[in-house]
Amino acid sequence: MAAFDTLFKIPTSLSAGTGPSVPIVLSARVRLARNLADRPFPGWAKEAQRRDTLSQCEDALKGLDPLNGGYTFAMSDLSELQKQVLVERHLISRELSTAGEGAAVVVSKDGSCAVMINEEDHLRIQVLQGGIQFKKVWKTIDALDTTIEERLTYAFSPELGYLTACPTNVGTAMRASAMFHLPGLVLAGQMEKVIRAVNQLGLTVRGLFGEGSDATGSIFQISNQQTLGESEEAIMQKLTSVLQTIIEQEENARARFLEADPVKLLDKLGRAYGVLQNSFVLCSTEAMNTLSLMRLAVDLNMLPEEERSLIDQLFIQCQPAHIQFATDNALDSTGRDRYRADFLRKHFQMLPPLNFEGFVPSS
Amino acid sequence: MAAFDTLFKIPTSLSAGTGPSVPIVLSARVRLARNLADRPFPGWAKEAQRRDTLSQCEDALKGLDPLNGGYTFAMSDLSELQKQVLVERHLISRELSTAGEGAAVVVSKDGSCAVMINEEDHLRIQVLQGGIQFKKVWKTIDALDTTIEERLTYAFSPELGYLTACPTNVGTAMRASAMFHLPGLVLAGQMEKVIRAVNQLGLTVRGLFGEGSDATGSIFQISNQQTLGESEEAIMQKLTSVLQTIIEQEENARARFLEADPVKLLDKLGRAYGVLQNSFVLCSTEAMNTLSLMRLAVDLNMLPEEERSLIDQLFIQCQPAHIQFATDNALDSTGRDRYRADFLRKHFQMLPPLNFEGFVPSS
Numbered sequence: 229m230a231a232f233d234t235l236f237k238i239p240t241s242l243s244a245g246t247g248p249s250v251p252i253v254l255s256a257r258v259r260l261a262r263n264l265a266d267r268p269f270p271g272w273a274k275e276a277q278r279r280d281t282l283s284q285c286e287d288a289l290k291g292l293d294p295l296n297g298g299y300t301f302a303m304s305d306l307s308e309l310q311k312q313v314l315v316e317r318h319l320i321s322r323e324l325s326t327a328g329e330g331a332a333v334v335v336s337k338d339g340s341c342a343v344m345i346n347e348e349d350h351l352r353i354q355v356l357q358g359g360i361q362f363k364k365v366w367k368t369i370d371a372l373d374t375t376i377e378e379r380l381t382y383a384f385s386p387e388l389g390y391l392t393a394c395p396t397n398v399g400t401a402m403r404a405s406a407m408f409h410l411p412g413l414v415l416a417g418q419m420e421k422v423i424r425a426v427n428q429l430g431l432t433v434r435g436l437f438g439e440g441s442d443a444t445g446s447i448f449q450i451s452n453q454q455t456l457g458e459s460e461e462a463i464m465q466k467l468t469s470v471l472q473t474i475i476e477q478e479e480n481a482r483a484r485f486l487e488a489d490p491v492k493l494l495d496k497l498g499r500a501y502g503v504l505q506n507s508f509v510l511c512s513t514e515a516m517n518t519l520s521l522m523r524l525a526v527d528l529n530m531l532p533e534e535e536r537s538l539i540d541q542l543f544i545q546c547q548p549a550h551i552q553f554a555t556d557n558a559l560d561s562t563g564r565d566r567y568r569a570d571f572l573r574k575h576f577q578m579l580p581p582l583n584f585e586g587f588v589p590s591s
Numbered sequence: 592m593a594a595f596d597t598l599f600k601i602p603t604s605l606s607a608g609t610g611p612s613v614p615i616v617l618s619a620r621v622r623l624a625r626n627l628a629d630r631p632f633p634g635w636a637k638e639a640q641r642r643d644t645l646s647q648c649e650d651a652l653k654g655l656d657p658l659n660g661g662y663t664f665a666m667s668d669l670s671e672l673q674k675q676v677l678v679e680r681h682l683i684s685r686e687l688s689t690a691g692e693g694a695a696v697v698v699s700k701d702g703s704c705a706v707m708i709n710e711e712d713h714l715r716i717q718v719l720q721g722g723i724q725f726k727k728v729w730k731t732i733d734a735l736d737t738t739i740e741e742r743l744t745y746a747f748s749p750e751l752g753y754l755t756a757c758p759t760n761v762g763t764a765m766r767a768s769a770m771f772h773l774p775g776l777v778l779a780g781q782m783e784k785v786i787r788a789v790n791q792l793g794l795t796v797r798g799l800f801g802e803g804s805d806a807t808g809s810i811f812q813i814s815n816q817q818t819l820g821e822s823e824e825a826i827m828q829k830l831t832s833v834l835q836t837i838i839e840q841e842e843n844a845r846a847r848f849l850e851a852d853p854v855k856l857l858d859k860l861g862r863a864y865g866v867l868q869n870s871f872v873l874c875s876t877e878a879m880n881t882l883s884l885m886r887l888a889v890d891l892n893m894l895p896e897e898e899r900s901l902i903d904q905l906f907i908q909c910q911p912a913h914i915q916f917a918t919d920n921a922l923d924s925t926g927r928d929r930y931r932a933d934f935l936r937k938h939f940q941m942l943p944p945l946n947f948e949g950f951v952p953s954s
Contacts, residue, residue: 491871491872491929492871492872494871495870495871495872495932498869498870498871498936499865499866499869499870501865501869502862502864502865502866502868502869502870503862503865505865506861506862506864506865506945507858507861507862507865508854508855508857508858508861509854509855509858566854569858573861582869
């Protein structure tokens with residue numbers, strides 16, 4: 229499938245989407261759930277109805293910015309592997325990858341915008357950007373949503389707001405989330421405490437691949453839980469202020485760790501660098517954890533800032549489905565672990581040594 | 592103590608003593624237990640008797656080759672730390688280091704010969720050499736033993752042979768042992784089988800530091816058990832033939848491992864190299880295990896042959912007491928782990944990269 233191959237070649241990155249790749253914050257994302265009026269939700273719809281939803285939505289999305297010139301993939305046209313690649317890029321959910329007839333995704337050319345059709349809701353619109361620019365993300369997604377609404381009639385209740393398949397989404401039907409890199413809090417063993425505090429503020433913390441995924445690579449998604457009784461702007465404002473606090477906590481955790489036990493941190497960073505430069509077998513969990521530490525090394529100026537985007541790209545490129553696709557589906561799990569090690573070793577042998585100047589305590 | 596400081600500066604090595612440092616075989620050692628006639632064994636002797644034994648033995652050893660120009664240390668004059676250094680160099684036993692009044696050691700200038708006085712027996716004479724040259728070792732120790740016997744009257748029974756404090760040593764009172772580096776058999780999980788087979792032949796297998804020590808660094812001491820009913824030459828001949836078989840088994844294990852799963856071996860060697868080049872905290876077990884793999888890398892021509900003696904030296908120099916002594920007793924266990932990492936990192940950052948040419952399977 230030529231279109232998929234073209235999409236696969238788009239540079240992808242942990243701090244997905246366009247925008248700056250910066251310390252601590254990887255990306256900001258807003259997702260809107262929308263449904264067509266007077267039509268059963270995908271989970272209750274017959275196949276013919278889902279097909280009809282798909283064709284109506286596809287028509288409505290045609291030519292709209294920023295989707296214009298992008299890609300449309302029906303799930304039924306994709307192989308299992310291709311679907312997994314889209315999941316690893318956060319362009320579709322695991323749920324869409326297993327959805328039946330009529331499930332599709334429309335992706336903008338740069339991968340920063342994606343609209344899933346016939347997932348849990350008729351439409352799931354998402355826009356994501358590197359850094360923590362909710363205003364910019366909101367402006368883009370709000371404009372897109374408004375144009376779509378001019379072409380389709382949304383299921384909307386004046387009292388409740390947007391209606392959704394799952395009652396927890398009713399109202400704004402919006403989920404705003406930020407992807408964070410929090411190695412300092414993880415190393416300091418404070419992440420559990422942070423998660424509890426964040427939960428009490430009505431926000432949710434998840435791993436890199438959403439619900440049920442763990443904290444591999446010290447990467448966390450933090451998002452709003454509530455969709456009723458608050459405006460989109462209020463939700464994003466509250467989220468931004470909490471996220472600001474988390475950034476501060478991460479910065480403090482790093483500073484305290486560096487003060488209390490710099491050698492332990494150097495040891496962790498040095499060993500991760502040694503593994504990436506010298507291993508011949510590397511599973512994806514170890515790859516994510518060592519790359520995560522290299523991202524921290526960039527934050528601490530131990531590696532040049534220009535290597536940040538390389539590291540963020542390697543993070544996604546060494547995911548299982550990405551490796552499987554890049555090697556024409558020819559490898560078993562052991563083969564992937566070897567390919568991953570070769571791939572990362574070649575990149576890391578080109579990097580300069582970690583610059584520990586100013587960190588090594590005089591003995 | 593100036594003499595001890597001088598001894599400490601003698602280059603020491605895993606393949607201790609003079610002689611070649613070669614693959615698989617580290618060193619060959621012969622130890623003879625001897626006792627003075629008509630005098631209680633050290634364990635039963637009064638302090639005055641032990642002092643008298645010491646002075647008689649010291650006199651007898653004076654000026655003898657290869658001890659001439661060497662060092663004499665009374666245990667009571669050494670600090671705990673100095674005694675541990677001697678244990679790590681295999682110049683004294685743990686038993687001597689805790690023995691009471693009259694315990695001493697006379698060491699040759701190059702460290703290849705040592706005579707313990709008032710250990711379990713009145714005299715424990717040992718000679719060790721790099722490589723597996725039992726004939727040469729025997730010639731040296733037999734000549735020394737003969738000269739001592741001209742000056743002292745040994746406890747000897749025409750029926751039983753040399754009499755010793757522990758009945759298991761009676762007869763030849765000789766223990767011949769070889770120190771082996773067997774990473775191939777360890778990696779292949781075959782070491783247990785080898786130990787069982789060797790035991791059935793009446794030989795004993797121990798770790799680097801003798802009885803009770805484990806297989807850290809894949810280093811094993813193999814020695815005769817029997818001292819009665821066999822001549823010294825017969826014992827060494829039998830031992831040499833078993834050792835030859837073990838060398839072959841180790842070679843086969845390496846060859847099979849390289850054929851069956853070269854990438855797994857490269858991964859282990861690469862990671863060990865990465866740890867030695869990049870870690871900031873390194874306990875002695877990890878240091879021994881990674882250095883052991885680097886010795887294997889030299890055997891496989893992945894590192895230059897001239898680095899073998901460096902690696903063998905580092906092995907001893909990074910033992911706990913050696914580090915403690917080198918740093919004037921100023922470090923706790925954490926401090927030692929950091930010093931050890933710094934020490935090894937500096938050496939390994941000077942080494943060329945591992946040369947995997949011919950080992951990496953084309954993918």
